[in-house]
Amino acid sequence: MRASRFFISTLKEAPSDAEIVSHKLMMRAGMIKRLGSGIYTYMPMGLKVIRKVEAIVREEMNRAGAIELLMPLVQPAELWQETGRWDKMGPELMRVKDRHGREFAIQPTSEEVITDVVRSEIKSYRQLPLNFYHIQTKFRDERRPRFGLMRGREFTMKDAYSFDRDLEGMQTSYQIMFDAYTKIFTRFGLKFRAVAADNGAIGGTGSHEFHVIASTGEDALVYCPDSDYAANMEAAEALATGTRAAPTAELTKTSTPKASKCEDVAKLLGIDLSKTVKTIALTAETEADGKVAKQYFMLLLRGDHELNEIKAAKVPGLTGAYRFSTEEEILEVYGCKPGYLGPIGTKGAVTVVADRTVANMSDFVTGANEEGFHYTGANWGRDMAEPAITADLRNVVEGDPSPDGKGVLAIERGIEVGHVFQLGTAYSESMKATYLDENGKPAPLQMGCYGIGVTRILGAAIEQNFDDKGIIWPTSIAPFELVLCPMGMDRSELVKEQTEKLYAAAQEAGIDVIVDDRGLRPGAMFADWELIGVPHRVVIGDRGLKEGQLEYQGRRDTEATNVPLADIVSFIKGKVQQ
Template sequence: MRASRFFISTLKEAPSDAEIVSHKLMMRAGMIKRLGSGIYTYMPMGLKVIRKVEAIVREEMNKAGAIELVMPFVQPAELWQETGRWDKMGPEMMRVKDRHGRDYAIQPTSEEVVTDVVRSELKSYRQLPVNVYQIQTKFRDERRPRFGLMRGREFTMKDAYSFDKDIEGMQKSYTAMFDAYTKIFSRFGLKFRAVAADTGAIGGSFSHEFHVIAQTGEDALVYCPTSDYAANMEAAEAMPLIAQRAAPTQELFKAPTPDTVKCEQVAELLGLKLSQTVKSIALTVEKEDANGRAVKENWLLLIRGDHELNEVKVNKVPGLAAFRFATEAEIREAYGTVPGYLGPIATKAKVNVVADRTVANMSDFVCGANEEGFHFTGANWGRDCPEPQVADLRNVIEGDASPDGKGVLAIERGIEVGHVFQLGTAYSEKMEATFLDESGKPAPLQMGCYGIGVTRILGAAIEQNFDDKGIIWPDAIAPFEVVLAPMGYDRSELVKAEADRLLAELEAAGVDVILDDRGLRPGSMFADWELIGVPHRVVIGERGLKDGNLEYQGRRDEAATAVPVADMVGFIKAKLGK
């Protein structure tokens, strides 16, 4: 490829709306062009990267036994209504009507469509297992699209779906996809981590997320450096920090604490450690009683003052799947006070109390007195208030004991780029997707679901691989593997002849190479390719050629290396592992 025949459009400065490194660099490198909020045109340079990502994904999915198809971008509402997700998905799902007034969804994902396909095609256990996948455009109407391709509204995704006759088969398919994902991300040349995760809106019983490690990542990844334990913050189990509750040593005392509504303020006023305080969080659950009348339940969650609530874990506490935070009026009615002074002792109304594992083992703790301007010190379970329901409610912190008992936890940042789910029968039962088992009886299909954010890989790869000059692509997904940078291509016949010869030989050797024949000055030419991030550069100049050498420099190298002209093709092939 010659640069004069390719579309290269670099910018010295990023547009003002570009927020993070990957967004700025992709815009400056001419890889994407904004069309609307969260919607981008993939320019030729960016599309080359996307196609390389897709090729690796496709190769490994095919090797794992998955079969490619493509499902419609526009999907009838009836399928989504069968599973109840037409309403559950909320405003992120773009809904449209056709000329006849019929409702459709612009696909955010394809569980319903693929289940509809297989329920009409798979009739017998003899046809199982089956795994199908697509690489297709998706659309999610993000409330606040940002960060370029990292959180856009339109994006490209690889989604796969497995169908098995039993749970054992589903788990085998899940393992095969997990292994395929590991190979895919390894081939990308990215540092990544697979972590146990919450199933979220997709549903199912078990899942793992694949994250590209980057300091700018939105997600906190929890892992044990001395074991295999890894989970995202939402799913990471928090062990109790107090092994056993000590006997009370203090009397209950109502301490004046005016204008102190935060645990930090209370601890400072009383001269205590923050870890001696308990944070109270009021929730409300609305439900119907046996007679169909609407009723409200009051719930109080307790976590240590220096800890943070994990709302995903709260959702998993029996009775709290539909919780919301209580309003100030509801707090006054149930506790007889204003927010900031709540506690489990002497509430005004009936309250269901749930304590985090650590709080359940605390003694002589500080909590709100359910009276404005007062807190209790020396509070103890059993003596001063009933024993609470106990649950894991908090986010883990660095240094917590690993749940597997094999060390302590560390935390790093990551960008989610893949997710695998064991769905079980979450969709097949609702959509009556059944097959005849060995005994001739109908049984629901056991499903798995597996996604990779193809276009998101670009942003994640850049967030992990950049410097002050621009992008540093791994070889496998770089738009070009090698750039030939001739000095005076339009002025020196010697340079032109060697550049043309080297281009032809590298192309014949299967190297994805581009020759910059635009006649730019060296500084401008080098700046372009360092910004774009091509990992290998060969400089061709008259002075070097007279000495029989070319100049090689890797994108991460601090200095260039002289390589004999005759050896350069072999040198490049060795660098690329070809």
């Protein structure tokens, strides 16, 4: 490719609406152009990266035995209604009507469509296992689109769906896809981590997320440096810390005026925050015979710990709809304003749920259910009943014991770019997708689903690989592997001749090369390619050619290296293949 025939449109400054590094650099490098909120045109330079990402994904998916098809962007509402997700998905699901008033979804994912395809095609166990995948545009009506391709409304995704006879077969297919994903992200040249995750709105029995490690990542990843344990913050198990000691202090009602937060109470009493217990009041509502019944829950966490709402939603009684209690409900049930609540002497019927660590505490400080007062020296069994439920309610913190017993936990930031799910029969049962087993009896298909955010990879890769000059693409997904920068090509026949020879030789060697024949000054030319992030650069100039040398510099190199002209192609090929 010649730069004069390609479209290159770089900017010195990022647009004012660009927020994070990847958004700013992609806009400056001319890879994307904003069309509307969360909607971008992929410009030629950016599209080249997308196509390289897609090529790696296709190669590894095909190698793993998956079969490519293409499902529609617009999907009938009836399919989503069969699974109940038409209502459950909420406003993120874009709904439209055709001229006849029929409702459709602009697909954010394709579980319903692929299940509909398979239930009409698969009849016998002899046709299994199967794995279909496609790479398709998706649309999710994000409330607040931001960060460029990281959280846009329209994006490209690879999603795959496996179908098996039984649980064992599904788990085998899941492992095949897990291994394929590991190969894909390794080939991308990115530092990544696979972590156990919660299934969320997709449903199913187990899942893993693949995260690109980056300090700017939105997600906290929990792992044990001494073992294979890894999970995202939502799914990471928090073990109890310490063991419950015998009481040593008397229960004392202590004045704590204007100290409604644990931090304020600890400061007032001169104690460590870890000796306090905070209360979170929740209300669960159920409806029967047109009447709404309320059940009140008191969740107790150590003062320096944070509630994990995903874990809270798994507590018996809270697995349906729950919400934080209103101030009116708190006054009615606890007899005081928020900030002074505790498990001793509640006014109404409350289910006390203690985090594992809180259940192990003794001589702790808790609210007295009276404004301006807390109890010190509180102990389970002696001063209040044992908690009705003990559960894992909190986010883990660095230094917590690893659930596998092989060390302590560490935390790093990551950007989710892939997710694999064991769906089981969540969709096949609701959509009556069955096959006939060896005995001629119908059985529900066991499903798995596997997604990669193709366009999100671009943003994640940049967040992990950039400097003050611009993007640093891994070679495997760079828009071009090599850029040739001739000095005075329009003035020197020698430079022009050798540039053309090297350009042809690089192409013949299978190197994705672009020659900058725009006639720019060296500073402007180098700045463009450093911003765009091409990983390998060769400068061709009169002085070097007279000495039989060319100047090579890798995008991460601080200095250039002189390479003999005769060796340059093999040298570059070796660099590209590293």
